[in-house]
Amino acid sequence: MYDVWKNVLAEIEQKVSKANFSTWFSDLSLLSIENGVVTIGVKNSFLIKQLNTRYLEIIKSALINNGVEVKDIAFELSAKKKSAIRSREITHEDVSAKEHIKEVRTKIKEQSFSNYENGLNLKYTLNNFVIGSNNDLAVSAAKSIIDAPGTRYNPFFLYGGPGLGKTHLVQAIGNELLRRNPKLKILYTPISHFYSDFVESIQAGKGKEFYRKFQKLDVLIIDDIQLIMGKEKSQEEFFNIFNDLYQLNKQIIITSDRLPSQIKTLDERLASRLTWAGAFDLQLPKFEDKCAILKSKAEFMGAEIEDEAIEYIAENVNTNIRDLEGEFSKILLMSEVRGITPLELINNGAVSVQKSSKLRSVSAKNIVEKVAKYYHLSVKEMCGKSRVANIKTARQVAMFLLSSELSMSTPKIAEEVGVKDHTTVMHGIKKINSDLKMNFLLRDQLEEIKEAIYG
Ligand code: ADP
Numbered sequence: 001m002y003d004v005w006k007n008v009l010a011e012i013e014q015k016v017s018k019a020n021f022s023t024w025f026s027d028l029s030l031l032s033i034e035n036g037v038v039t040i041g042v043k044n045s046f047l048i049k050q051l052n053t054r055y056l057e058i059i060k061s062a063l064i065n066n067g068v069e070v071k072d073i074a075f076e077l078s079a080k081k082k083s084a085i086r087s088r089e090i091t092h093e094d095v096s097a098k099e100h101i102k103e104v105r106t107k108i109k110e111q112s113f114s115n116y117e118n119g120l121n122l123k124y125t126l127n128n129f130v131i132g133s134n135n136d137l138a139v140s141a142a143k144s145i146i147d148a149p150g151t152r153y154n155p156f157f158l159y160g161g162p163g164l165g166k167t168h169l170v171q172a173i174g175n176e177l178l179r180r181n182p183k184l185k186i187l188y189t190p191i192s193h194f195y196s197d198f199v200e201s202i203q204a205g206k207g208k209e210f211y212r213k214f215q216k217l218d219v220l221i222i223d224d225i226q227l228i229m230g231k232e233k234s235q236e237e238f239f240n241i242f243n244d245l246y247q248l249n250k251q252i253i254i255t256s257d258r259l260p261s262q263i264k265t266l267d268e269r270l271a272s273r274l275t276w277a278g279a280f281d282l283q284l285p286k287f288e289d290k291c292a293i294l295k296s297k298a299e300f301m302g303a304e305i306e307d308e309a310i311e312y313i314a315e316n317v318n319t320n321i322r323d324l325e326g327e328f329s330k331i332l333l334m335s336e337v338r339g340i341t342p343l344e345l346i347n348n349g350a351v352s353v354q355k356s357s358k359l360r361s362v363s364a365k366n367i368v369e370k371v372a373k374y375y376h377l378s379v380k381e382m383c384g385k386s387r388v389a390n391i392k393t394a395r396q397v398a399m400f401l402l403s404s405e406l407s408m409s410t411p412k413i414a415e416e417v418g419v420k421d422h423t424t425v426m427h428g429i430k431k432i433n434s435d436l437k438m439n440f441l442l443r444d445q446l447e448e449i450k451e452a453i454y455g
């Protein structure tokens with residue numbers, strides 16, 4: 001029976017994506033075939049529903065193709081029976097079958113646990129990182145690092161607010177590098193772990209060993225470096241490690257929720273190193289980006305959710321991708337529990353996503369004033385007709401911020417900044433948007449202005 005099942009699974013594996021296979025099929029087992037009724041063991045009830053609605057035909061035809069007569073297929077929640085079958089499988093003489101089981105098991109294990117040694121968690125991949133206008137530059141830099149670590153973009157500095165995908169992207173780089181070259185020595189560590197490991201090893205008199213561990217690396221990934229604030233000793237240690245690796249052309253990858261210049265107590269030398277080469281940011285996803293992320297997540301989970309429901313969530317969650325995923329899971333779970341579709345649930349008013357749009361309230365006037373002040377201009381000067389370069393830039397920055405922070409329409413913005421034509425505003429916003437892609441100075445300035453606005 002086992003071999004039949006193995007072949008059935010192999011056939012299904014050809015037909016569905018890798019991700020779907022490991023989510024829906026890797027843990028199924030064949031419990032019995034009696035009078036044409038094929039009973040399949042499943043580990044949880046959520047799986048049963050999805051298998052029944054989405055994959056029944058695929059399973060059925062794979063069984064038939066393997067000579068099984070199928071009148072009906074039943075799924076059974078049966079951890080016990082399953083493990084009994086499993087242990088029988090393991091004593092099976094067929095060595096390759098054993099290997100197969102081992103493989104599936106490690107795969108499952110790997111998926112749910114991070115690898116203690118290198119800190120990488122296999123659930124973060126580039127395949128499941130949706131590319132959008134909020135992250136396309138950072139992703140293309142990530143890809144060039146994967147192709148040739150330690151050459152371009154070194155150090156690679158990835159910044160952006162919480163929940164926008166920093167950890168996911170840098171972990172995905174690590175995983176992909178390792179997949180291509182399993183010999184690479186890679187370490188992913190949140191800076192807080194670096195700090196506690198460092199303190200521990202000093203206390204144990206093993207400072208040198210700590211240092212050596214890092215010296216051997218090919219790729220060092222440090223997450224959330226902003227949390228290094230105030231930890232002078234470990235900054236010093238980190239700086240030394242950083243320099244050594246850098247000089248050996250080893251790839252260094254660092255994330256932060258803000259720019260180096262905004263990490264108040266960051267060692268100046270370190271701050272300047274970090275902005276040397278590749279600083280990239282992850283921005284808030286736009287509506288289309290949010291829909292794409294949710295669609296891909298639904299597909300991965302094999303969850304049924306209407307486009308309108310996805311659009312409703314995307315429209316209403318404006319904080320970050322972590323929150324977006326949170327609302328999405330909440331709605332899927334509730335729809336499962338109540339036995340109605342996500343959209344019905346939403347239309348019934350049974351769930352409401354909290355309107356989280358820019359809780360920080362600011363006025364247009366406030367933005368205009370802060371921008372003018374930042375560029376040492378009066379509001380009158382900035383909102384006048386001057387075409388002097390820095391005045392024009394200031395005006396365009398104001399347009400950009402009125403649009404990005406308050407979602408104001410272009411005619412309204414035109415009024416605020418004293419221009420006649422709203423196409424001038426459209427042009428201004430576009431200009432800043434495109435400048436931001438390559439102009440790091442401008443990015444810094446915008447961050448500083450925002451800090452002044454919200455601070
Ligand atoms: P950060 O480290 O910036 O706080 P994370 O990397 O932890 O954010 O991302 C938060 C959540 O959003 C994670 O579950 C991550 O998988 C998901 N996520 C972020 N960006 C994307 C994306 N582009 N595509 C798919 N999932 C994403």
Ligand code: MG
Nearest residue numbers: 166167168223
């Ligand atoms: Mg993170």
